Amino acid sequence: MIKLLLWDIDGTLLDFKAAEKAAIKNCFGIFGIGECTDEMVSVYSEINRRHWEALERNEITKKQVLTGRFREFFSLYGVDTSLAEAFNEEYQIRLGDTIVFFPFAKETVENLRGKVIQCAVTNGTKRAQTRKLGNSGLGELFDYIFISEDLGAEKPNREFFDRLLLQTGEYPKDEIMIVGDSLTGDMRGGNNAGIKTCFFNPSGVTDRRGAHIDYEIKSISEVPALLGIE
Ligand SMILES: [Mg+2]
Incomplete structure (x- = not known):
């Protein structure tokens, strides 16, 4: 029992996928770095999953997950990777907006x-x-x-x-x-x-x-x- x-x-x-999608699109607007298409969200989602799994295997720290995923994502689309940390901060707030x-x-x-x-x-x-x-x-x-x-x-x-x-x-x-x-x-x-x-x-x-x-x-x-x- x-x-x-x-x-x-x-x-x-x-x-989580629905919240993630809304939050990322929203943050792209807030940071004025263009449009985040659905396809880009899928690419991000895969990068994100890999980072969390690496954390679960104790290979990287939580902080490396949070900013590293956006750094990798941004680098694929020519977005300034130095924005990754601030972007993540905003993203954490926006994630809670879509339930x-x-x-x-x-x-x-x-x-x-x-x-x-x-x-x-x-x-x-x-x-x-x-x-x-x-x-x-x-x-x-x-x-x-x-x-x-x-x-x-x-x-x-x-x-x-x-x-x-x-x-x-x-x-x-x-x-x-x-x-x-x-x-x-x-x-x-x-x-x-x-x-x-x-x-x-x-x-x-x-x-x-x-x-x-x-x-x-x-x-x-x-x-x-x-x-x-x-
Ligand atoms: Mg889960």
């Missing part, structure tokens, strides 16, 4: 409120996540919010999970489950912590990249049944 449920935010409850839920995400968190302890677990920046959780109304639905910047450790490192349990109190490992869309961050993180894993896989990824997965779902609406809750 799961008592402690850990929710990833970006790409799991919130459609798009995955279907049933908010309803599911509302439904489970009071039935299990629900925690947000995110590697996103504190600035963007705080705005996002506030604007989406999700913030007040969670019992705890764990942002890696506050914990001083990132998913998938075991310290991230050890430190959050200091705040929630200990639970048997088989009573804790993480739900997330990232094999390298959430599923590996769950494996490192020895807890149950639920892979949100709406696009049908087949390569598990060596992660152990207890449950796989295509829709967030499947989560309550996994917990024996209707």
Whole structure:
């Protein structure tokens, strides 16, 4: 019986791609560096994904992710790369402006409120996540919010999970489950912590990249049944 449920935010409850697209386009306007086309957003998205995965493998720092991704992106399109740091600052603010839920995400968190302890677990920046959780109304639905910047450790490192349990109190490992869309961050993180894993896989990824997965779902609406809750 799961008592402690850990929710990833970006790409799991919130459609990160939609927010990312709106925020980047907006920032191109603010910085007056031309138009960012949909195709450019896709290129950026791939660069961004690679940077976060390198962080999850502990190869680069968070700061290197945040500015390095824009530096690489800008260099492809002849945009001044020295703008990367300031651009990222603005981008963090704008990211919280566009809220798009995955279907049933908010309803599911509302439904489970009071039935299990629900925690947000995110590697996103504190600035963007705080705005996002506030604007989406999700913030007040969670019992705890764990942002890696506050914990001083990132998913998938075991310290991230050890430190959050200091705040929630200990639970048997088989009573804790993480739900997330990232094999390298959430599923590996769950494996490192020895807890149950639920892979949100709406696009049908087949390569598990060596992660152990207890449950796989295509829709967030499947989560309550996994917990024996209707
Ligand atoms: Mg995610």
